[in-house]
Amino acid sequence: MGSKRAQPRDRRASAGSGAGRSGRTRERPLSRKRIFIYAQHLLGIGHLRRAVTLARAMVAAGLDVTIASGGFDVPGLSLAGARWIQLPPVGALDERFKVLVDAQGHPIDDAWRAHRSKALLAAWRAADPHLILLELFPFGRRQMRFEILPWLEQARAASRRPVIVSSVRDVLGGGQRDPSRQDEMLASFERHFDHVLVHGDPRWLRFDRTFRHAAALGERLHYTGYVVDRDEQTQAVANAGLGEVVVSAGGGAVGASLLETAIRCRPRTLLAARTWRVLAGVNVAPASWSQLQALAADLGEGHVIVERSRDDFRRLLKNSSLSISQAGYNTLMEILDAGARAVVVPFAGGAETEQTLRTRMLVESGRVESVDETSLTPDTLAAAVDRAASRERPPRGGVDLEGARRSAELIAGWAQRVAE
Numbered sequence: 001m002g003s004k005r006a007q008p009r010d011r012r013a014s015a016g017s018g019a020g021r022s023g024r025t026r027e028r029p030l031s032r033k034r035i036f037i038y039a040q041h042l043l044g045i046g047h048l049r050r051a052v053t054l055a056r057a058m059v060a061a062g063l064d065v066t067i068a069s070g071g072f073d074v075p076g077l078s079l080a081g082a083r084w085i086q087l088p089p090v091g092a093l094d095e096r097f098k099v100l101v102d103a104q105g106h107p108i109d110d111a112w113r114a115h116r117s118k119a120l121l122a123a124w125r126a127a128d129p130h131l132i133l134l135e136l137f138p139f140g141r142r143q144m145r146f147e148i149l150p151w152l153e154q155a156r157a158a159s160r161r162p163v164i165v166s167s168v169r170d171v172l173g174g175g176q177r178d179p180s181r182q183d184e185m186l187a188s189f190e191r192h193f194d195h196v197l198v199h200g201d202p203r204w205l206r207f208d209r210t211f212r213h214a215a216a217l218g219e220r221l222h223y224t225g226y227v228v229d230r231d232e233q234t235q236a237v238a239n240a241g242l243g244e245v246v247v248s249a250g251g252g253a254v255g256a257s258l259l260e261t262a263i264r265c266r267p268r269t270l271l272a273a274r275t276w277r278v279l280a281g282v283n284v285a286p287a288s289w290s291q292l293q294a295l296a297a298d299l300g301e302g303h304v305i306v307e308r309s310r311d312d313f314r315r316l317l318k319n320s321s322l323s324i325s326q327a328g329y330n331t332l333m334e335i336l337d338a339g340a341r342a343v344v345v346p347f348a349g350g351a352e353t354e355q356t357l358r359t360r361m362l363v364e365s366g367r368v369e370s371v372d373e374t375s376l377t378p379d380t381l382a383a384a385v386d387r388a389a390s391r392e393r394p395p396r397g398g399v400d401l402e403g404a405r406r407s408a409e410l411i412a413g414w415a416q417r418v419a420e
Contacts (some may be wrong), residue, residue: 015335033065034414036129036162038120038148040141041071042092042100043078045170046330048074050199053133055082056417057408063415066127068120070144072103075282078231087121088116093252104186113393117147118397121353124151130418131163131411134386138188138210139168139196140176141420152192164193167407169329170200171226171227173401177214186213195220195414198405199227199329201400205361210354224407225400230314241316245246245271245385246340247333248279248313255281258287258345258373261381262305262324263295266383269281270389272353279313314338322382322389327355327370334363339396343384345376367394 008265035058039051048071055065056078065082072089090108093099100108105145114379124132134154135141137148155162166189176182189196198207202223208214214221247262251253259278266276280292297306308317317323317338325331327346335342344362346355371380371386 005141013165018325031271032062033131033412033418034064034127034129035067035125035131035292035411036124036417037067037133038137038142039067039069039071039134039135040090041069041074042090042097042141042143043254044328045071045074046250047327048347049229050169050227050329051167051384052077052079052082053227053231053404054133056080056231056408057404058082058411060414061408063408063412064255066129068123068127070116070284072309074295076309080231083127085127087119087123088112090116098144113146117150120147121154124155129162130160130351131165133165133167133197133411135167136169137166138185138193138197139166139172142176142184149188149192151298156192160418162359163195163418165411166193166196168198168207169354170198170205170207171357175353182212185211186216187257188209190205193220195222195410197410198223199225199403199407200231201225204356204399210357213241215271218405222410224410225403226333226336227403227407228337230337230404237315240312240318241277243274243321244316244319244321245274245276245322245324246279248366249281249326250328250331253346256284256292258326258376259288259292260295261376261378263292263299264301265378265382265385267299267301267377269320270383273303276304276317278304278308280306280308282309284308286315287346322385324385327359327362329354329358332358333401336367337396337400339361339394341388341391341393343371343381343388344368345371345373345381348373365398367398373398 016141037055039048041048041361054065059081066085067082068085068087070087070090072091088293090100093101097232102108102112140376155164196217198221200223248258259280267270271371278292280289294308314334317334317340320340323335323340323342325344327344344359346359348356357371365368369384371384
């Protein structure tokens with residue numbers, strides 16, 4: 001999988017404990033409306049990062065927020081007052097998402113599923129929320145139906161039924177576009193959900209582009225705008241990364257080949273004399289990390305810096321000469337928000353095509369240059385770098401990037417209508 005997995009923990013202590021990332025337990029204020037976020041990342045960390053960004057916006061809106069995370073540990077998340085519940089973690093073995101493994105790398109079995117489902121129910125009951133927000137489901141995370149569906153049945157039957165909301169990106173992944181799968185999504189939504197937040201801009205990309213039943217959702221579908229992480233965890237140095245080429249691949253679970261190709265292509269580009277800062281990601285495999293460091297030493301000529309991650313990534317983008325990255329939702333929105341020149345290489349592994357569709361829209365609007373993953377070589381990447389470097393720097397934005405704030409406003413309004 002190539003991810004940095006959590007160390008085994010005492011699951012009885014981690015699930016439903018109410019402890020934050022710092023390990024300190026916060027009392028739950030009964031005067032504020034309570035929100036329970038279910039987030040399950042399986043390979044990359046983008047889904048979790050977006051859920052945490054939404055949680056911070058909700059806290060800023062005066063809501064009491066609990067995040068139940070079902071994936072492997074991701075260091076460095078800024079919760080800004082949200083409560084963190086670590087469920088027994090699970091992740092995908094590889095980009096096909098067919099096999100799920102626990103923290104020890106073992107395929108999960110029915111006993112594990114029963115334990116995990118019990119932990120989720122305990123966390124939900126302890127939070128006693130007015131509103132439940134599920135990241136992606138029922139439009140994805142089909143592998144987790146074993147715990148989600150029984151939980152939602154109990155939530156719907158509760159004496160004080162919470163509002164149940166789905167949170168989804170603008171584009172569904174390729175493996176989720178099968179007609180029978182989409183029929184199943186609609187049926188699950190109709191049975192369990194009140195609203196769906198689509199974190200996109202319909203002027204740019206409509207949900208019906210990849211979900212054929214979007215019209216059936218009617219007024220329950222709410223476009224929020226794109227969600228951008230604008231949190232500065234550190235006091236960013238104003239000129240950090242000034243004039244650099246920033247190379248990144250999200251959390252690093254996939255994308256090592258892009259980082260290696262970028263190092264190899266540098267001498268062939270117009271920006272060869274610039275500093276190239278390669279951010280490998282918190283989940284980069286140890287072997288890939290060593291390979292990147294060796295390549296930088298052998299081919300970098302003093303111009304290549306390899307790091308795992310940076311808290312001031314947004315500042316680096318704003319100050320960069322160019323960004324080279326995959327085309328994940330979070331990274332693309334940060335590129336647009338920064339107004340950075342960019343070359344993107346959409347991840348197309350397994351059945352995923354959502355990065356390709358989003359990239360196509362940006363290329364057609366003249367915002368980025370792109371290289372198909374299947375044709376990625378030092379030469380093709382160098383040519384794209386030179387094309388992008390020769391352009392004027394694009395203006396910031398261009399699409400609605402207020403998704404976090406607008407989502408929090410909608411959620412606060414819905415939760416307020418639920419009586420104590």
